[in-house]
Amino acid sequence: MSAVLVSTTINDDAVQFACPPEESLLSVLRNRLGLIGAKEGCSTGDCGACSVTLDGRLVCSCLVLGVEAQGREIATIEGMAVDGKLHPLQENFIDHAALQCGICTPGFLMAARVLLERNPDPTESEIRYALAGNLCRCTGYDKIVHAVQASAKEMRKLDKKKSPRKKA
């Protein structure tokens, strides 16, 4: 089991690591790079707690090999707040009590961010299906859906402010 050297980009930073080829990206993030925000809830892709993005697509990092990251771009929860400012989704998850124990929260935030990037004005049903790959056992999802709805609204407003011409 010889380790493979991998060069990749994580949260816009160039990163190198060595890992055995069978090691999951989740394990690399958590155990080699100290990025503990992605959580291991099942290791079989059924809970979504380990969600990160790989070249902009949402994936379960437990179902990606570390070696597959070669030359790719990875984003994790640790990169969501920029320059010390929380992302609107992060703000709203706190404001709306969309978390209790919080173990699922990083995964939900990653999934919700991808959703809103692709669909800035989702219906309740679209939100529920987009988040169906993330299990939460504390909240009954109620306040999570509300937080995503509030974030979508806020982000659309911000977007309009940033590019007022779009409106016309």
Place this chain on the structure above:
Amino acid sequence: MGNDPSYTNQKFKVIGSRVQRPDGVDKVTGRARYGADYNAPGQLVGLFLRSPHAHARILKISTSRAEKLSGVKAIITSADLPDLTNGDNAARDILENCMARGRALYDGHAVAAVAAVDEQTAKKALKLIKVTYEVLPHVTDVDEAMKPEAPVIHEDMYTAGIEPRPTKPSNLYNVAEFGHGDVEAGFAEADLIVEKSYKTEQTHQGYIEPHACVASVNPDGTGELWVTTQGHFTYRSVCASLLGMDIAKLKVTSSEIGGGFGGKTHVWIEPITLALSRKANRPVKAVMSREEVFRASGPTSSTSIDIKIGAKKDGTVTAAFAALRYQGGAFRGAIPGMPWAMIGAMTSFACYNLANVKSVGYDVVVNRPKVAAYRAPSAPMIAFAVESTMDMVAKELGMDPVDFRIRNAAREGTRACYGPVYGPIGIGATLEAVKNHPHMRARLKKNQGRGMACGFWFNFGGQTCTDLNIATDGSVTLTVGTIDVGGSRASLSLIAAEELGIPYEQVKAHIADTGSLGHNDTTEGSRGTFSSGMAAIFAARQAIGVLRERAAIMWNIPVEDVAWEAGSAKAIGSKHRKLKPLSLAEIAAASPTTGGPIAGHNESVPDNAGVSFASHICDVEVDPETGGTRVIRYTVVQDAGKAIHPTYVEGQMQGGAAQGIGWALNEEYIYGEDGRLQNPGFLDYRIPVCSDLPFIDTQILEIPNPNHPYGVRGVGETSIVPPLAAIGNAISNAVGVRMNHVPMSPPRILKALEQLDAT
């Protein structure tokens, strides 16, 4: 003032406001550290070898080949764990559950554990351990286990609670009876009697974070344990006693907890991980896989229940009877004196005012994992049976089910089915709220139906120890020993701020490790905010006493002349008119020269967390061709006593309801003929996903608990009790079938529909 817990009906400044939780930023940025997020220098990886058999004698465990594998540092079997339990049956059961002693009692029972330098080595070592089993006959079903021909799991198990004591051992370990009046006479009085039998399958708490810990034991007998738990003080005392350590020499630090719901009130891998560390003389980290969580932690009882209810034409229930058979896994109840069926029996008819009532709980062992508490443990199953039958009686009487329940609801002065007489309680108020709720008047379409049901839970207080320290800038540290499972750090900070008269933002609550406070009971029984909240009130009041003394020193006046109002010391009396009030921050700033740090402390046993009631309304839509059922609208009405942080109270209600919905429709342990668990994963153990649920509406009622200064009652558990029956009743109203087997999964509903068509 002082330490009087009586309700005072005071006006609040910050209590009831929806502030941000102190752990929020850490949790949305990925910085919060859970059980698996800690590493100790030089740590080893701990893994467990588990029985593939439901019941087997362990003839031999050969570890020699594994021991020789390079990188293996310690192997533990029961031979390494002398029985130090000294006749304490409950402790011995815990020890045996953590590591099989001569017999494997269920699929997944640990038989050995390994500590090695890395996961790959540890996995290899597990494969090199050779266990020779003699497979024994097994039984996993509760009714089968009670049959005379069933294999007897424990040769020394003689049924307790019946006289004369049986002469033969059996799987029935306890019988407990509750009730009052004369049920036979009550049934004779009835115009109508409905009898029905029910079954509920085993469910799991389904917390997303698996059990995880890092243990480090030193040769001098001291040790540390980092662990995800609902009760680190309890883990400390249990682990220390099983391993022969001094309690005070084991420091347990609780991580953030990724859900527990009762499942993290008991130890599983922790004592063994400590034992591995002790043997290897290195820190050991052990994390359960999801499969291990399902196979070898503590799910609920599966049950079999008979109900009989008699009523008069006017809607008065004349008698009620329940027989409850609950399996507790391969062992007696989780804690002494607490068999699961007994608890179920106690809660059975607690919502009702009954002249004649009897509930008998039969506790049974089977070859399944040791049952643990799950949110209002034992109550949802019996509530499913009772509340389903109540609806059947209402229907036969031609009465509205809500009116029927209101007519029979327990009230102040009612003798509860579990014995005592109630003080002020909220069941009637939740039922009236349901009756008047707009949800009850919403239109339903074809194949849709509405159901409602009630639920009860006790709630508990317990041992509590809390510190409050004021820094020199006037900010306040509140140090508690009850694990925060749902936002209690925010609620407790609100309480401290309320008492001190300062803004919420000025208080920071922490969970202390076991070295920093006296014993705190586990966060169970909906006690976190209730008991630590009470202790926070008293600690704050003690600190206020100190603040007044310091102000008196600063002013050089008698302390009796100093009052505490709105966060400041005020000098009372006309002679002190010139003295301007001193704020908490000003007094704190002067503290180094007025006597040193300012603190308050409280240790107490705030008992009587106030019983709690809830009534739920549920609409479902059933696909009559597939039996698929969707919950389309859901409303929770619950008495919270006083909601300290209403948003988090809603969160408890919604979370409990969602768990109940999962239990009702799809969640179940499925055992094969071979006694092995077939669905130990989140794919086939189907907890609700986001798209399965509607918004869950809540209505908080506030009927003050007379034994808490603010009127707080426990709120965390009751909400899981009514959903099973509410959904069953809704299905019945949607498509006309009375489901008596939970989960009410599509195949079961379709079968019931076919049988209905056939008749």
Place this chain on the structure above:
Amino acid sequence: MPLVKVSYMSSLRSALGGAESLEIEATTLRQLMSKLLAKYPRLQKHLDEGIALAVNGEIYRDNWDVEIREGTEVYLMPRIQGG
């Protein structure tokens, strides 16, 4: 000293002399329990397994310094736990 009516779950009946309830004089729960134990030593086994006391419906698992008033009913029930 107030006269207290003590009732209990059926499994305690034989340990407590066989009647459905009994009366005893006590000012606190602790005093009540020590008097009961003195009179009915078989109660100790049940106490070891866990007993909680309900005073007018309010359940006390540990805090037995609660004062009892005249006419109070004390109910002996299992000491249980939640999740």
Place this chain on the structure above:
Amino acid sequence: MRYEAPATTREAAALLESEPGGAFVLAGGTDLLVRMKLGHIEPGLVVDIKRIPAMKAISHSASGSRIGAAVSGAELGEHKGIAKAWPGVVEATNLIGSDQIQSRCTMVGNLCNASPAADSVPAMIAAGAKVVVVSPRRRRTVPIEKIVTGPGKTSLAKGEVIEAVILPARAARSADAYLRFTPRTEMDIAVVSVGVNLTLERGRVKSARVVLGAVAPTAILVPAAARAIVGTRLDDEALDKLAAACSAACNPIDDKRGTIEYRTKVAGVLARRAAKIAFKRAGGA
């Protein structure tokens, strides 16, 4: 375990052929990594095909579509042309798992995992899809239904790798649909599933293919079910016959996900519903 990420299909095939131990293709990894994690397999070699351009490409024209074996479910779903021509195939593929799984899973992976409950397989068989199988020395085109031979088993020889799925040209007035039953709305495995593909002529079904999933060791094409609706306007009688033919074709097992009785009954229910959807999509009224 060795990891290789070759640049061509032939290289991939050569690597798979020369590995003496267990050699596995890694596309999305959503089944492979689970099996590795649970200890069901211990590969000696994993060949990642995502860096092979032919495997990542989608082409679509009037003469048919070619979907590379490493194209993810999400990428397929985003291809408007294929989604319009083969809504049933695309829906079925998009039902595999959550959004997270969709980012990675592939039709070919779903096929080669050889689960009787695979979502995309009944829809692909109904569509008359074929796969391009490449070995170090040759390349052949095989109908989908010839690939899976039983639970977890395929007809692929050592050194063979699937490069792409070929969907035929879409005839006028034709459409497909796929339905499955799962207890949850998402994150679930089909208890029963049905793919229907049909072509209309003057308002009547001219030809049809009906395929059932999760009711037999492999997905099964049910010619009797197709016959039940050919020549009809999907009146109730035809639908009843369709349902009966589907139920009759079932050879399911009792397991943790469903009973024989349940699967048999619901196969017919879903077939009716799927046929109606396909009929409507094809312009039938």
